[in-house]
Amino acid sequence: MGIDIRQATPNDAQAACRLLRHSIEEGCMPDHGGRPEILQAWLGNKTTDNVLGWLASPSNYAVVADRDVDGVREVVGFALVNQAGKVPLCYVRPDLLRKGVGTALLCALEAQARAWNIRKLHMQSPGSASAFFERRGYVNAGKDKACYGLECDFLWKQLDAESAPARKRFCNCSQ
Structure with missing residues (x-):
């Protein structure tokens, strides 16, 4: 398929924004069910200007997945981690799931988190995507309410290999 993962640049903002919106509108249909109040809230901050702001923040690290289509690079995935250990975005074009x-994308974020000496990552995931993250070692700690009004799963993953086995409780303490 020829997918490349690379650090996102400001030149990717418009394509990443389109990808986010398309992925939420179509790929996350089982979660929002086409309910306008949920969908509008979820898409509300998915603007090119906001993506540019996320990319400009030194506390964020974003990656894109892109591929060559007839000599043109096309963004097919976008993900972001911040220095607080949160993964607020990890989206793939629905037909490429x-x-x-x-x-x-997730491996690239985890590598950056390790480079920042982050020991745990966490996120809110729509129910339709939770199993994907669980297969990659994330622990589902239960239901949480996303800022856009959708019930989500709170997931987290211990990144350092020296740790005790994962348990449902999420804690940033040293024990």
């Missing part, structure tokens, strides 16, 4: 794109 289960092709390794999401796994490659």
